[in-house]
Amino acid sequence: MRITLIDGSLGGAGGNTAAVIAPLLEALRARAAVETLHLAADARPLAALEPLLAASDGFVFATGTYWDSWGSPLQAFLERATGLEASPVWLGKPAAVVVTMHSVGGKAVLSRLQGVLSTLGLLLPPMSGLAYSYAGHLALERAAHADFWQRDDLAVVAHNLLEAARGGRDWRAWPVDGGDPHRRWL
Numbered sequence: 001m002r003i004t005l006i007d008g009s010l011g012g013a014g015g016n017t018a019a020v021i022a023p024l025l026e027a028l029r030a031r032a033a034v035e036t037l038h039l040a041a042d043a044r045p046l047a048a049l050e051p052l053l054a055a056s057d058g059f060v061f062a063t064g065t066y067w068d069s070w071g072s073p074l075q076a077f078l079e080r081a082t083g084l085e086a087s088p089v090w091l092g093k094p095a096a097v098v099v100t101m102h103s104v105g106g107k108a109v110l111s112r113l114q115g116v117l118s119t120l121g122l123l124l125p126p127m128s129g130l131a132y133s134y135a136g137h138l139a140l141e142r143a144a145h146a147d148f149w150q151r152d153d154l155a156v157v158a159h160n161l162l163e164a165a166r167g168g169r170d171w172r173a174w175p176v177d178g179g180d181p182h183r184r185w186l
């Protein structure tokens with residue numbers, strides 16, 4: 001299987017998003033060939049990227065959160081890739097999405113981006129989208145909490161992406177807070 005990372009962050013290969021998703025790429029590399037596109041430093045025209053995209057069995061889209069939106073390299077890529085909408089390059093291929101942020105906005109970016117990818121023709125496997133914040137990272141250093149996304153959850157993202165890519169249904173789930181969701185936390 002061939003999985004391609006489309007990194008639309010501003011930080012690129014040396015940024016926070018790349019550091020957060022490193023365990024995801026490691027998990028994917030155990031079972032698939034992984035190519036990486038760091039859009040911030042990649043000036044190639046879409047035509048030069050198209051053979052790689054067409055040969056991919058699945059994708060990871062990754063970005064930071066910048067003023068409540070995904071990175072401008074990703075926006076530029078989506079604008080250029082609009083001509084591939086509904087084409088075999090995307091149609092039915094699974095996409096995992098990882099969004100990083102300092103504190104707020106990343107889940108909205110994740111949900112909007114997943115909506116765009118679905119409209120382009122990509123498939124969203126279960127539990128394949130994750131928003132990871134610096135705030136949550138600091139909190140997890142003090143105490144574990146099942147309801148906070150953590151980097152261990154990236155193993156589930158990797159598994160479900162590859163499961164979808166091979167046409168399987170053996171889904172995994174990350175831990176969830178099984179207690180009373182209405183309980184007071186303050």
Ligand SMILES: Cc1cc2nc3c(=O)[nH]c(=O)nc-3n(C[C@H](O)[C@H](O)[C@H](O)COP(=O)(O)O)c2cc1C
Pocket residue numbers: 009010011012015016017018063064065066067068069100101102103104105106
């Ligand atoms: C211009 C700019 C705007 C940002 N806006 C937000 C924001 O709206 N919400 C937030 O939680 N973090 C925000 N951040 C923090 C980044 O989302 C966070 O550091 C992210 O992990 C950066 O990823 P990168 O290093 O891969 O680019 C912003 C950072 C920059 C540089």
